[in-house]
């Protein structure tokens with residue numbers, strides 16, 4: 001195996017941090033196909049070339065489930081202890097890349113499943129404050145104003161979301177500077193997503209909607225992926 005940075009998982013994190021007795025079994029990482037991130041021309045994306053503070057989108061772990069890839073432009077927190085809505089504890093282990101500034105999350109809002117479609121996106125990473133966005137550098141869902149801190153495992157910092165966005169597990173291969181998506185950690189919303197948007201997804205993707213990503217995932221700028229962004 002090549003030397004590479006790899007997100008380490010702490011299966012015993014709840015015990016290590018004295019989690020409350022009522023907490024259910026830990027949320028375990030879910031591993032899917034290992035998919036290399038590439039740019040729209042098919043060229044492998046290098047971690048050092050991921051532009052800082054831009055909304056980048058790729059589809060993982062399914063062909064219809066969008067994720068944010070973000071270079072925060074500063075190191076993410078080394079770790080964050082988080083809870084799913086059903087009280088399962090997990091430890092998010094920070095960013096990857098030379099500065100540990102690169103993170104990825106499911107772009108399906110943990111409240112009512114708003115997500116970036118090809119037509120419109122209510123959810124995006126925002127570096128600026130605004131009237132409704134009093135905290136800078138958050139992922140803000142303008143549907144009902146849930147806000148998530150991408151530097152802390154997408155912890156909920158405001159709004160009605162009952163849990164963080166599910167983290168996408170990234171591998172960074174130091175020699176090649178390549179990035180791979182390998183799985184998820186936290187409260188996945190994919191089953192609810194497929195149930196809620198079944199009709200739309202089948203119109204847009206046919207049977208491919210639930211096909212798992214494999215091989216490569218194309219990373220797009222959100223502006224190129226989506227016709228209109230709602231900014232609140």
Ligand code: FES
Pocket residue numbers: 109110111112113114141142143144145146159160161
């Ligand atoms: S769907 Fe995102 S805040 Fe309600």
